[in-house]
Amino acid sequence: MWFRRDLRLRDNPALLEACADGAVLPLFVLDPRLWGPAGPTRRAYLAASLRSLDAALRGLGAPGLQVGEGDPVRRVPLAARAAGAERVHVAADFGPYGRERDAAVEQALAADGVELVRTGSPYAVPPGTVTSGSGDHYRVFTPFHRVWAQQDRPAPQDAPAHADWLALDEGTVGLPEVDPPDGLELPAAGEDATAERWRAFLDQGIDDYDEQRDLPGTDGTSRMSVHLKWGEVHPRQLLGDLARRRSTGAATYRKELAWREFYADVLWRQPRTAREYYKTQYARLDYDEPGALFEAWQEGRTGFPVVDAGMRQLRSVGWMHNRVRMITASFLVKDLHVEWQHGARHFLHWLSDGDLASNNHGWQWVAGSGTDPSPFFRVFNPTGQGRRFDPEGAYVRRWVAELADPERVPDPHEPSGEVRAAVGYPEPIVDHAAERREALARWERIR
Ligand SMILES: Cc1cc2nc3c(=O)[nH]c(=O)nc-3n(C[C@H](O)[C@H](O)[C@H](O)COP(=O)(O)OP(=O)(O)OC[C@H]3O[C@@H](n4cnc5c(N)ncnc54)[C@H](O)[C@@H]3O)c2cc1C
Structure with a gap:
């Protein structure tokens, strides 16, 4: 069983297949092509999640997770040979790199007479499944969601009850040890910690999700993204629990999960959109090179409180609230005129839930x-967004230390010049109204 983005024992169809197929070698391969660019947050989280999976496997009587390092095209066949395996079981990967890697591993295994068996995927409905009546795929979310919601989903299954486990005598490197970067607080990793967080959200958050999810100053969202990213929980399990709920909150939550599946579908159908413009005409828009203003954005020093709060939250906990992801992204593209790819790369470097699609x-x-x-001309006003979605300023005060004190900073969304000077918070690095006009003028030129 080659684990990748399915670091759990419960409801893991590929693992169940492997256990039904004979003795099982539980393998993880540290692939330099993924590990290298992963960034300190994702590496630290993955290391913690692997530790948790290792402990859970030991709980089932296995000798622990066998960790190899190197190109999977070499590593996986070596492990299969050492174990005398006839089949290597995996959950299918639909990302651009994962697909190519798996095809190459499949070929290398076949040379040894070993089969790569794909069972399940990280999605409730695998990419490529949802099609229109004419067999075409959907380019917008609403009709995709309508068809997605009607797909059959198998019921979640338990962890394997028993299996014979194998270990490698050589070629393993042990579990990676990675400390989070200085001061960064990551959520507890692993299947059990995930289940606990999900239970708490079901008990306290789901029914109000609809009203709370857009307010970054509250703990109103599930924080499942990092756990879904690593497959510590499968969306099928979440949807199974939600099926018993009738609230608007539960309906909205289901729809959010569908967004994750929609983007995976879009990326699977058009892998080039991982780096290139989905609407190709936007490549002709006039952008600025990332320079000092981009650095101010990265470091949360733009002088726009909600933008800075988001960028500092990202670095502090490896996660950012969805509303603020939208505000900070809009600010980079439409106020600083920097191409989205630069911002996306920065996010992927720091996000624990960083997911290409x-x-x-x-x-x-x-x-x-x-x-x-909706066209380009929807430009977020960062100050207006802050006032609307963080009306008490709780979010801004939490993440921008200079603005935390209500006595010194009565209006955290638009502190006066005097207040900024007194608390050491920067002046806005751009004039939003002017940059909005500039963005629209550039857009007019490619329209
Ligand atoms: C610029 C930008 C970058 C983003 N980058 C990522 C990323 O790298 N990884 C990631 O998982 N999500 C990303 N999102 C989507 C969303 O912001 C996060 O999924 C969400 O904030 C995670 O927090 P949560 O689990 O508490 O969300 P909840 O509100 O509890 O949502 C539940 C789940 O639904 C899914 N979901 C919710 N909103 C979206 C969405 N807009 N698109 C896709 N799936 C969604 C996620 O799996 C999430 O865990 C991004 C959004 C924007 C605007």
Whole structure:
């Protein structure tokens, strides 16, 4: 069983297949092509999640997770040979790199007479499944969602009850040890911690989700993204629990899960959109090179409180609230005129839930070049967004230390010049109204 983005024992169809197929070698391969660019947050989180999976496997009587390092095209066949395996079981990967890698591993295994068996995927409805009546795929979310919601989903299954486990005598490197970067707080990793967080959200958050999810100053969202990213929970399990709920909150939550599946579908059908413009004409828009203003954005020093709060939250906890992801992304593309790819790369570097499909299509949605039919001229006003979605200023005060004190900073969304000087918070680095006009003028030129 080659684990990748399915670091759990419960409801893991590929693992069940492997256990039904004979003795099982539980393998993870640290692939330099993924590990290298992963960024400190994702590496630290993955290391913690692997530790948790290792402990859970030991709980089932296995000798622990066998960790190899190197190109999977070499590593996986070596492990299969050492174990005398006839089959290697995996959950299918639908990302651009994962697909190519798996095809190459499949070929290398076949040379040894070993079969690569794909069972399940990280999605409730695998990419490529949802099609229109004419067999075409959907380019916008609403009709995709309608068909997606009607797909059959198998019921979640338990962890394997028993299995014979194998270990490698050589070629393993042990579990990676990675500390989070200085001061960065990551959520507890692993299947059990995920289940606990989900239970708490079901008990306390789901029914109000509809009203709370857009307010970054509250703990109103599930924080499942990092766990879904690593497959510590499968969306099928979440949907199974939601099926028993009738609230608007539960309905909205289901729809959010569908966004994740929509973007995976779009990326699977058009892998080039991981880096290139979904709407190709946007490549002709006039952009600025990232320079000092881009650095101010990265470091949360733009002088726009909600933007800075988001960028500092990202660096502090490896996560950012969805509303603020939209505000900070819009600010980079439409106020600083920097191409979305630069921002997407920065997000992927720091996010623990960094996912190519959701991130890069989230960015394209905001940049106006993605699947969203609304045009480029929807430009977020960062101050107005802050006032609207963080009315008490709780979010800004939490993440921008200079603005935390209500006595010194009565209006955290628009502190006066005097207040800024007194608390050491920067002046706005741009004039939003002027940059909005500039963005629209550039857009007019490619329209
Ligand atoms: C610019 C930008 C970048 C983003 N990058 C990522 C990313 O790298 N990884 C990632 O998982 N999500 C990303 N998102 C989507 C969204 O912001 C996060 O999924 C969400 O904030 C995670 O927090 P949560 O689990 O508490 O969300 P909840 O509100 O509790 O939502 C539940 C789940 O639904 C899914 N979901 C919710 N909103 C979206 C969405 N807009 N698109 C896709 N899936 C969604 C996620 O799996 C999430 O865990 C991005 C959005 C934007 C605008």
